[in-house]
Amino acid sequence: MTTTGTDIRTEHAAWRAEREEQLRAPHGWLSLTALHWLDDGPGDIGSLPGTWRVADADTVEITAAAADGVVLPGTAGPLDGSAQVRPVDGAPGAMVTVGERIVEIARRTDGYALRVRDPQAVTRTAFDGVPTWDFDPGAVLTGRFTAYDEPRRITVDAVVEGLQHFPTAVGEVEFELRGGTRRLVALAGKDGGLSLHFRDATSGRETYGGGRILKTADPDADGTVQVDLNRTVNLPCAFTAYATCPLPPAGNALDVAVEAGERTPPRPDLV
Structure with a gap:
């Protein structure tokens, strides 16, 4: 079956619309507002509640009170105490919810980083294609x-x-x-x-x-x-x-x- 020029253009337009809809996702790439590199220090990170630090070569430790509203993936309620996550190099990070923000804990080469995803980021709210x-x-x-x-x-x-x-x-x-x-x-x-x-x-x-x-x-x-x-x-x-x-x-x-x-x-x- 031969595809007409109109069919090709229609298919492309649908693909472009889907691409831009993905970019507009509340916690997509346009929502990034910070990139914090972690070490084994005290772990106070900008506006984030609790502490976030490298515990050892494979582990990031988060400490927070229930009132901080830090929710780890796969859990039903906020963290009250300490927990550890083990991100994999090159893979998507662990997504931790903090209010309407999501904090991605990612491993890159020999380091760990927190990427803060905020739906109110200007790169998202001002996005016009x-x-x-x-x-x-x-x-x-x-x-x-x-x-x-x-x-x-x-x-x-x-x-x-x-x-x-x-x-x-x-x-x-x-x-x-x-x-x-x-x-x-x-x-x-x-x-x-x-x-x-x-x-x-x-x-x-x-x-x-x-x-x-x-x-x-x-x-x-x-x-x-x-x-x-x-x-x-x-x-x-x-x-x-x-x-x-x-x-x-x-x-x-x-x-x-x-x-x-x-x-x-x-x-x-x-x-």
């Missing part, structure tokens, strides 16, 4: 995926100096763009499919300097994969100073401009 290039049917490309013999755990730097991420590279995707063959290292998608994290000639100009990401469906059995550059999106660090995003894998820098997908978003917190 992400600037994008107009949908371009010509930016919907057919690529070819070549899998590695075995997945490879690679090391990439982060937007926060001194941090590293360790994604899994599963192969490479080739596609034709602007008269040449382009090749990108493909990472394993968190929910299946592939993740192409790259910089291009727009990075640091029309788009965020740390690169953008394009997620694809699983390749067909013969390696064919759709590369829809219209769905290239910003990482959280383009919207907030309180994310710890990875940088692209070595070599994932295109020398041509990918004028499709999301542009640099406005930053009301910097105004």
Whole structure:
């Protein structure tokens, strides 16, 4: 069955609406208001009640009174005393509720951080959509995926100096763009499919300097994969100073401009 241009545009519009609805989530990336790095000191953290400290190499300890309203995940009521959590490096952190805020306890490399998510953050309340290039049917490309013999755990730097991420590279995707063959290292998608994290000639100009990401469906059995550059999106660090995003894998820098997908978003917190 042939997909018409109208069908493609309608599908893209629905995808964009869903993308922006996710960004507007009360405790999504736009709600971040702080990033606190923990140590084994007294544990007083800004406006947060109680104390939050590193107890040992694998554990963060929280101490609070019931009146503080600190609720740990999986518990029915507020903490009254001390409790410990053990976040995993690179994984989503433990989400602790403090009133209408959520405090994510995350482990990154050898450190622990608290990310405060507040629905009243100006980056969320002032959000009015992400600037994008107009949908371009010509930016919907057919690529070819070549899998590695075995997945490879690679090391990439982060937007926060001194941090590293360790994604899994599963192969490479080739596609034709602007008269040449382009090749990108493909990472394993968190929910299946592939993740192409790259910089291009727009990075640091029309788009965020740390690169953008394009997620694809699983390749067909013969390696064919759709590369829809219209769905290239910003990482959280383009919207907030309180994310710890990875940088692209070595070599994932295109020398041509990918004028499709999301542009640099406005930053009301910097105004």
